[in-house]
Amino acid sequence: MRLKFRFIKLLLCSVLAVPAVGMASELDRFENLSGTLNIAGGTAHIPVMKQAAKTIMSANNDIRITIAGGGSGVGAQQVAKGLVEIGNTGRPLKPGELKYGLLSFPFAIDGVAVIVNPTNPIQQLSSQQVMDIYSGKITNWKSLGGEDRQINIFTRDEASGTRSVFVKKLLNKSPVSTQANVVPSNGAMKTAIARDPGAIGYSSVGYIDQTVKAPILDNVLPTNEACASGEYPVVRKLYMNTKGQPQGLTQAFIDYIYGPDGAEFIREAGYIPVGH
């Protein structure tokens, strides 16, 4: 409703050629721009990008913004090759990617939480227990005080930014058991955990809903507030990456994400906005 109102306001301003004095909108920066902006990469970024793109495109019909997923690796690859203007990653760029002259713009903080099936009686875990589960030392929920059921471990694919932060900050880079099942996205992880009473996995905090349960980890409940205050340590930044200094529409889009509207979209998606 508010968006529609803003759109009408803009429309009126342009039709009547009345300068919008005192009504300067976040969207003004797109007024004289046109063209296409292609975005690809991390799946965690998509809700924010979509919301921003929708708002911008309904304010200015000359702008087209396309958004594709694919994961962090794809984001870095495609922006390095010049296939997209903005490549999203859920991790800092690796040296092999930096050599293409990419610039990173961190815009949000996202937590990565351990998730289990909602029927699982386990309420809390320590990071040592999680490490032991993932290395294959603990194999039954019974030894953690749960029911007598085999633990089914789920992990993410090798290109995942969620996996890289989980392995680095929670497992302390200790090896993941080769028996772990591998799923290719945050959504597939949630589906697998939601349907298997013996499963353990991990996902972006923004993805957690009624279908899965995030147990207390080292006495901290993984919520957005805990991630923002730094109390919950398993967090990562979400990045937009460009090849060289961004220009024109790309620059305007990045500024918009950093502005008050962008911060709102980031909060709506379940993440915490960060400044320049």
Next chain:
Amino acid sequence: MTTQISAERILQLLAASVLLLIVLLFGFLMWFALPVFFNPQTSVLSLHWQPEQGQFGIVAMIAGSGLLGLLALLLAFPIALGITGFCLLPRYRRPARFIRALIRLMAGIPTVVYGLAAVFLLVPLIRETFRTGSGFSLISATLVIVLLILPVMVMMLDSQCRPLAKELRMVSASLGFSDLQTLYHLVLPNARRAMASAALLGFGRAIGDTLLPLMLAGNAPQLPDSVFDSVRTLTAHIGLVLATENDSAMYNSLFAAGLLLLTISVLVTLLIRYMTSSAKATTEGSES
């Protein structure tokens, strides 16, 4: 006259370009894969795939693909043979027409539909029935792959056995053979090569499918102890690792996996061609 020649030229050119593309594909894969095979630091010919620890072995994936292909073939082949035999019996002509239509329909179903249905129906069933894992396992993937390769095998067998059965009907009737005897003693023994090519075709498709193992086999890079363990195939491995950083050791292992897959499929195709062509030669020889 001139138009004929130029048309022929165009056809030759097209055929040559396909050949060139295949040669280029092989050359390209070799170019990237051979250094990976011979690099002592990141050996792909090891059992351990632990990218965080710098180990990039794909032997477990080769075993996964091989096991999946063989198990699926083992299950699908007798079923395919049974269906074909049933359809060849004259007394079941009417149900056979229906079954052939059904098989043709099955061949057209996109694999993702099978995969999705299996994730929600077969995987929980296997998990709760056997209680030895998450249900994402070799057996789940195998069962659905059987559904995938069954129609191609039946169609291949049927297309070769039907003319054979028609040809032999008069002879067998004059000798007083029953329909079942005809099938057992005349049609099937003469269709050995058709069986072999159907088996190879099924095996090739089972090894080559990406989506079903990716969705159902669990993708754990290990040698399975039982059919209820999670495995990763070469195709699923490529699908999972494709999005990683270019030029990393992880990414390079994909070229090795790709080369292996291409080699397997070319070998299978060549074997099928060899068998069908020599089958033709022998039948022609016996007729003359």
